[in-house]
Amino acid sequence: MINEAMVKLGKKRSVIREIFEYANKRKAEIGAEKVFDFSIGNPSVPTPQAVTAAMERIIKETDPVKLHGYTSAQGAEGVRRAIAENIKKRFDFEADPDLIYMTCGAAASLTVLLNALINRGDEVVIPSPYFPEYRVFAQKAGADVVEAPCREGDFQLDLSVLEKALTARTRAVIINSPNNPTGAVFSEETIMALARLLYKKQEEYGADIYIIADEPYRELTYGAFVPYIPKYYDNTLVCYSYSKSLSLPGERIGYISVSPRIRSAGELYAAVCGAGRVLGFVCAPSLMQYTVEKCVSVTPDVGIYKRNRDLLLNALTEYGCTVVPPDGAFYLFVKSPEPDAYAFCERAKKYELLFVPGDDFGQKGYVRISYCVETGQIERSLPAFNALMNEYKK
Amino acid sequence: MINEAMVKLGKKRSVIREIFEYANKRKAEIGAEKVFDFSIGNPSVPTPQAVTAAMERIIKETDPVKLHGYTSAQGAEGVRRAIAENIKKRFDFEADPDLIYMTCGAAASLTVLLNALINRGDEVVIPSPYFPEYRVFAQKAGADVVEAPCREGDFQLDLSVLEKALTARTRAVIINSPNNPTGAVFSEETIMALARLLYKKQEEYGADIYIIADEPYRELTYGAFVPYIPKYYDNTLVCYSYSKSLSLPGERIGYISVSPRIRSAGELYAAVCGAGRVLGFVCAPSLMQYTVEKCVSVTPDVGIYKRNRDLLLNALTEYGCTVVPPDGAFYLFVKSPEPDAYAFCERAKKYELLFVPGDDFGQKGYVRISYCVETGQIERSLPAFNALMNEYKK
Numbered sequence: 001m002i003n004e005a006m007v008k009l010g011k012k013r014s015v016i017r018e019i020f021e022y023a024n025k026r027k028a029e030i031g032a033e034k035v036f037d038f039s040i041g042n043p044s045v046p047t048p049q050a051v052t053a054a055m056e057r058i059i060k061e062t063d064p065v066k067l068h069g070y071t072s073a074q075g076a077e078g079v080r081r082a083i084a085e086n087i088k089k090r091f092d093f094e095a096d097p098d099l100i101y102m103t104c105g106a107a108a109s110l111t112v113l114l115n116a117l118i119n120r121g122d123e124v125v126i127p128s129p130y131f132p133e134y135r136v137f138a139q140k141a142g143a144d145v146v147e148a149p150c151r152e153g154d155f156q157l158d159l160s161v162l163e164k165a166l167t168a169r170t171r172a173v174i175i176n177s178p179n180n181p182t183g184a185v186f187s188e189e190t191i192m193a194l195a196r197l198l199y200k201k202q203e204e205y206g207a208d209i210y211i212i213a214d215e216p217y218r219e220l221t222y223g224a225f226v227p228y229i230p231k232y233y234d235n236t237l238v239c240y241s242y243s244k245s246l247s248l249p250g251e252r253i254g255y256i257s258v259s260p261r262i263r264s265a266g267e268l269y270a271a272v273c274g275a276g277r278v279l280g281f282v283c284a285p286s287l288m289q290y291t292v293e294k295c296v297s298v299t300p301d302v303g304i305y306k307r308n309r310d311l312l313l314n315a316l317t318e319y320g321c322t323v324v325p326p327d328g329a330f331y332l333f334v335k336s337p338e339p340d341a342y343a344f345c346e347r348a349k350k351y352e353l354l355f356v357p358g359d360d361f362g363q364k365g366y367v368r369i370s371y372c373v374e375t376g377q378i379e380r381s382l383p384a385f386n387a388l389m390n391e392y393k394k
Numbered sequence: 395m396i397n398e399a400m401v402k403l404g405k406k407r408s409v410i411r412e413i414f415e416y417a418n419k420r421k422a423e424i425g426a427e428k429v430f431d432f433s434i435g436n437p438s439v440p441t442p443q444a445v446t447a448a449m450e451r452i453i454k455e456t457d458p459v460k461l462h463g464y465t466s467a468q469g470a471e472g473v474r475r476a477i478a479e480n481i482k483k484r485f486d487f488e489a490d491p492d493l494i495y496m497t498c499g500a501a502a503s504l505t506v507l508l509n510a511l512i513n514r515g516d517e518v519v520i521p522s523p524y525f526p527e528y529r530v531f532a533q534k535a536g537a538d539v540v541e542a543p544c545r546e547g548d549f550q551l552d553l554s555v556l557e558k559a560l561t562a563r564t565r566a567v568i569i570n571s572p573n574n575p576t577g578a579v580f581s582e583e584t585i586m587a588l589a590r591l592l593y594k595k596q597e598e599y600g601a602d603i604y605i606i607a608d609e610p611y612r613e614l615t616y617g618a619f620v621p622y623i624p625k626y627y628d629n630t631l632v633c634y635s636y637s638k639s640l641s642l643p644g645e646r647i648g649y650i651s652v653s654p655r656i657r658s659a660g661e662l663y664a665a666v667c668g669a670g671r672v673l674g675f676v677c678a679p680s681l682m683q684y685t686v687e688k689c690v691s692v693t694p695d696v697g698i699y700k701r702n703r704d705l706l707l708n709a710l711t712e713y714g715c716t717v718v719p720p721d722g723a724f725y726l727f728v729k730s731p732e733p734d735a736y737a738f739c740e741r742a743k744k745y746e747l748l749f750v751p752g753d754d755f756g757q758k759g760y761v762r763i764s765y766c767v768e769t770g771q772i773e774r775s776l777p778a779f780n781a782l783m784n785e786y787k788k
Contacts, residue, residue: 001565001602002658002665006510010668046458059449064440068642104498104646104675111674116400133671140672171395208395248462250680252498252646264396271396274404277527278534280505281498285679286644 009136016040019354026352036381038355038369041180041330043247045304045372051246054294058287067290071283073273075102075255079293083255086296091228096260101272102284104252106216106241107133111279113212113237113256114141114172116271122171127157128362129333131180131214143171147362154324155184155333159193166201172210173198177226178217181361181368182333183326185224188232195233202235208263211236216254217329219245219299222306224327234261237268242292244330245300253288305330308371308378315382316369319389330372333358336365337392347391351384403530410434413748420746430775432749432763435574435724437641439698439766445640448688452681461684465677467667469496469649473687477649480690485622490654495666496678498646500610500635501527505673507606507631507650508535508566510665516565521551522756523727525574525608537565541756548718549576549727551584553591560595566604567592571620572611575755575762576727577720579618582626589627596629602657605630610648611723613639613693616700618721628655631662636686638724639694647682699724702765702772709776710763713783724766727752730759731786741785745778 016039023037058067074080080097087095103109110133114124120142126134128147135145148165151158162173175194177186186194198209213229213236230236241254258269283289312332316323322335336344341357345367348355358366371378410433417431452461468474474491481489497503504527508518514536520528522541529539542559545552556567569588571580580588592603607623607630624630635648652663677683706726710717716729730738735751739761742749752760765772 002511002662003509003513003669006665006668006672007661008668009671010510010664010666042459042463044459047462052453052458055453056450059446059453064446065436065438065641068441068644069436070643104679107674107676109674111672115397116404117396119397136672137674247459249464250462250677250683252676252679267401268396270404271400272404274400274402275397277403278400278505278530279673280501280503280531282501282646283644285498285646285682287681288679289644 015360016356019356023354030352033380034352036353036377036384038353038371038373041370041372042249043244043372044374045247045301047247048295048298048300050298051248051291051295055287055291058290058294062290068286071102071286071289073276073283075100075284076286076289076293079289082293082296083257087257091231093228093231094260095257099258099260099265099269101256101258101269101276102289103254103256103276104281104284105243105249105254106214106239107137108252108281109239109241109254109256110134110137110212110214111141112272112275112281113239114138114143115275115279116268117171117210118143121169123167123169125162125165125170125173127162127173127175129155129181129358129366130174130362131176132360134174144169146170150182150184155179155182157186157190157194159190159197162194163197163201166197166209168205168207170201170209172212174212174214175229176214178221178224178326178328180217180329181331181358182324183329183331184324185221185226185327188225188227191227191229191232198233198235208235212239213237214239216241216244220302220305220330221328222302222309222326226328230259230261234259246295246298247300248288251285251288253284253292304375305372308373308375311375311378312369312371316385319386320393321389330370332369332371334367334369336367337389339365341365341367348388351388353381353384353388409754410750413750417748424746427774428746430747430771430778432747432765432767435764435766436643437638437766438768439641439695441641442689442692442694444692445642445685445689449681449685452684452688456684462680465496465680465683467670467677469494469678470680470683470687473683473690476687476690477651481651485625487622487625488654489651493652493654493659493663495650495652495663495670496683497648497650497670498675498678499637499643499648500608500633501531502646502675503633503635503648503650504528504531504606504608505535506666506669506675507633508532508537509669509673510662511565511604512537515563517561517563519556519559519564519567521556521567521569523549523575523752523760524568524756525570526754528568538563540564544576544578549573549578551580551588553587556588557591557595560591560603562599562601564595564603566606568606568608569623570608572615572618572720572722574611574723575725575752576718577723577725578718579615579620579721582619582621585621585623585626592627592629602629606633607631608633610635610638614696614699614724615722616696616703616720620722624651624653624655628653640689640692641694642682645679645682647678647686698769699766702767702769705769705772706763706765710779713780714787715783724764726763726765728761728763730761731783733759735759735761742782745782747775747778747782
């Protein structure tokens with residue numbers, strides 16, 4: 001009688017969530033220090049002090065009727081202007097405040113955008129491995145999902161695979177760089193080749209193909225250059241979130257930026273507004289909009305993540321793991337030493353090591369290890385990793 | 395190529411929005427004091443000082459990693475427990491924290507719930523007049539909308555009209571009391587009769603029919619008793635929002651409460667979680683969740699709204715308007731002195747009086763006048779209202 005598809009989606013706890021629950025249970029049983037939970041993607045670095053200070057000042061100094069009142073649906077003008085200026089300054093790209101739409105975070109950016117773009121039966125191409133919710137969001141918007149596996153050596157886009165995945169029904173390709181779960185940053189060369197391919201296919205099919213650039217991890221890089229895709233390909237829509245960059249995942253604040261180079265950018269922006277409206281996003285949380293306005297150029301301290309990454313990457317490599325060194329985000333994507341990643345994860349549990357099989361990300365034979373944890377946890381876990389890997393050397 | 399339905403929804407500025415823009419233009423031309431904008435539904439009373447104080451204390455005292463981190467999708471346990479206890483205390487009804495789902499406000503409560511309940515082709519019955527977004531939300535979830543006009547004398551539910559509207563395809567009836575736009579509060583007698591009718595129809599069709607009790611205005615009443623519908627009818631789902639009660643409309647915080655008396659409450663709650671997930675609501679804004687936890691029993695100062703209501707109601711009645719005195723919310727629903735409410739609104743503009751025709755709310759021949767404004771604006775506007783109504787006495 002009620003919607004069974006929704007029941008299933010609500011009941012199927014994600015693997016990540018199940019491991020999280022298991023971790024809590026184990027921590028209660030044997031002590032939090034002895035459980036090594038590498039399953040979650042919750043930033044372990046606090047929001048910068050400048051953000052807290054801005055929030056406090058805004059609450060103290062702003063008329064509460066204005067501060068907590070509705071903003072316009074697309075977001076307060078001030079924050080949209082601040083973001084556009086920041087894009088101009090950082091990327092030398094003419095973003096338009098009137099083509100920026102504030103959202104309740106990255107997930108909302110994606111659902112709003114997909115509902116704006118998709119007509120039932122359109123295809124959305126997703127390079128794999130990928131964040132599992134992409135599939136759910138695209139399908140709910142009416143799209144058929146087409147996976148395009150990345151190159152297994154370095155997890156860069158495989159252009160020949162992508163080319164085969166594109167059809168007359170392709171409406172969008174979701175590009176997530178830095179990538180969850182692999183940590184790969186797609187190089188400028190790759191993005192240029194992707195742009196050439198898509199221009200060619202647009203012409204061939206006489207239809208628009210959009211890149212949805214999902215960039216919640218843009219600021220979390222370890223030296224790699226992250227190309228700003230709208231500069232390379234006109235039909236680009238950027239989804240951004242402050243969840244990771246300002247460590248505000250619970251506050252739900254991000255934006256969609258429609259490139260002014262899109263031929264019918266105004267129409268597309270109207271569709272974004274329409275989709276936001278029918279999905280029930282009245283406006284993005286107002287206090288967070290005003291906070292972002294003041295903190296648009298605050299950058300996160302990636303030093304801690306880099307230290308964690310190096311510590312874990314070096315140790316795991318030493319113990320015999322195969323890992324592609326991540327250029328960004330806060331995940332290691334590690335080749336399972338046995339073909340079945342679920343079996344590897346189960347074996348790891350004996351050592352109180354918890355991480356997530358890659359299967360849910362569309363990649364068998366790998367596990368995702370989140371290093372957005374206390375550095376102490378990594379240090380304490382190393383003997384366990386060593387012992388686990390030794391099992392495979394017998 | 396993109397979704398045209400979304401473009402249309404995004405482009406069609408609501409009448410309310412258009413009047414709002416017109417008001418801003420006129421204010422710039424002739425001065426803000428001389429424009430009498432009664433079109434908007436943004437609370438004019440600031441959030442209670444206790445709420446601001448709680449927010450400040452939470453920011454000062456909570457570990458920012460926890461404060462701004464993801465909560466579980468259904469909401470932090472503390473706020474769900476606080477809300478359940480509050481429901482128990484106020485209504486003597488056993489709410490279950492594990493059947494409460496925190497949302498990004500009233501609109502999100504409705505879209506999540508409708509997507510959880512509806513299978514394509516189900517019908518949703520909406521007593522009219524009604525908040526126009528109900529139609530858009532229900533249709534996007536796949537439902538066919540069936541209007542059931544209220545009694546024109548007092549805008550109470552018309553049970554015989556409702557009975558005819560119910561079919562084997564009816565999945566839900568949306569009950570909004572206190573009502574936007576009429577201000578009517580549905581009496582206990584009415585709710586009891588509605589419950590009897592729905593029980594009878596459930597039996598007749600062998601199917602569940604849910605009441606969606608949309609209650610953003612529950613706390614804004616002027617003495618009327620607002621029945622807590624889950625006590626009268628088992629298959630009830632309450633949508634609540636703190637937008638009006640705590641004057642936090644921009645912050646997007648509310649909840650869905652699934653009645654534990656629903657036979658398969660657990661399944662339905664799972665569907666709610668599933669719908670929240672696919673629509674992109676990861677969790678409700680975390681700072682606001684913790685704030686509500688501390689402020690669950692803070693009540694708004696309705697004195698200002700009552701003063702505004704009495705002032706305007708008495709004056710308009712004296713000038714010859716026909717108004718059903720509102721028992722709640724902050725709107726007067728006034729009979730247009732000419733058949734075409736649009737014409738009446740246009741004529742009012744000559745006097746710088748701005749309000750909204752009832753047509754968009756599904757009721758021709760009426761206008762909605764919002765009195766959530768500064769009292770001074772009402773006082774200054776009275777001669778204009780008098781002059782306007784005098785035109786109809788010639």
